[in-house]
Amino acid sequence: MADIQEYNNQNVSIIDTISIQQVQQTMMKITQFQQVIQETMHQNHDFGVIPGTSKPTLLKPGAEKLLVMLGLRSEFEIADSTRDFKEGFFQYQVRCKLYKGDALITEGLGSCNTKEKKYLTQDPFSIDNTILKMAKKRALVDAALLVGSLSDIFTQDLEDMDLVGDKTGTQSMAFDDDKKISKAQAKRMYAISNGNAELCKSVLERYGYSASDDVKRIDYEKICSDIEAEVNQQYEGTPFED
Numbered sequence: 001m002a003d004i005q006e007y008n009n010q011n012v013s014i015i016d017t018i019s020i021q022q023v024q025q026t027m028m029k030i031t032q033f034q035q036v037i038q039e040t041m042h043q044n045h046d047f048g049v050i051p052g053t054s055k056p057t058l059l060k061p062g063a064e065k066l067l068v069m070l071g072l073r074s075e076f077e078i079a080d081s082t083r084d085f086k087e088g089f090f091q092y093q094v095r096c097k098l099y100k101g102d103a104l105i106t107e108g109l110g111s112c113n114t115k116e117k118k119y120l121t122q123d124p125f126s127i128d129n130t131i132l133k134m135a136k137k138r139a140l141v142d143a144a145l146l147v148g149s150l151s152d153i154f155t156q157d158l159e160d161m162d163l164v165g166d167k168t169g170t171q172s173m174a175f176d177d178d179k180k181i182s183k184a185q186a187k188r189m190y191a192i193s194n195g196n197a198e199l200c201k202s203v204l205e206r207y208g209y210s211a212s213d214d215v216k217r218i219d220y221e222k223i224c225s226d227i228e229a230e231v232n233q234q235y236e237g238t239p240f241e242d
Contacts, residue, residue: 096139108143
């Protein structure tokens with residue numbers, strides 16, 4: 001009982017040293033960052049949706065994109081391994097370390113073995129490297145979720161889908177790319193056009209849209225690319241004045 005009281009007192013003393021205003025600012029930044037992530041990552045590339053789950057699954061490309069956004073680099077090390085060529089059992093536990101410059105920011109752990117359901121029907125002696133790569137991917141995603149405070153919006157559910165986005169079970173992928181883009185994304189399209197509303201309208205009509213508010217996520221990046229190409233073409237066709 002005395003130990004519990006001492007533990008609670010230590011927690012209170014730590015809270016007393018924290019600036020509430022600073023905590024509020026940090027929480028606000030986390031929320032804003034999560035919104036940016038949701039707007040810029042693409043389904044079935046950066047993340048996948050497994051039917052029946054409450055949150056999408058972060059995939060390897062999404063984790064790598066997150067590291068680029070934060071200016072982090074990753075290093076991997078094998079924490080534990082078994083390579084039994086007699087019994088045909090291979091397992092790896094990998095640690096992924098994320099660095100900002102030379103400073104260690106966080107670590108993630110991932111493991112994989114040949115007795116997992118999706119590998120049972122394969123020749124274990126031919127997938128040694130596959131098992132190692134999967135352990136590395138899982139460690140990377142684990143580290144990315146931690147460093148980005150993204151557990152609220154992503155999960156790491158590996159039972160029905162692997163980390164390159166391939167379906168390994170019998171369930172089909174669910175899509176939400178038919179949702180419409182956000183106001184911030186619509187403003188970005190306008191900004192890419194350098195404020196040329198007619199250009200935006202022309203490109204949108206090619207995709208069957210009459211207004212930016214109607215644009216679906218699945219078409220968003222293609223439309224932005226077309227707008228940017230049109231702007232570049234206009235600049236190339238503009239003669240320089242002496």
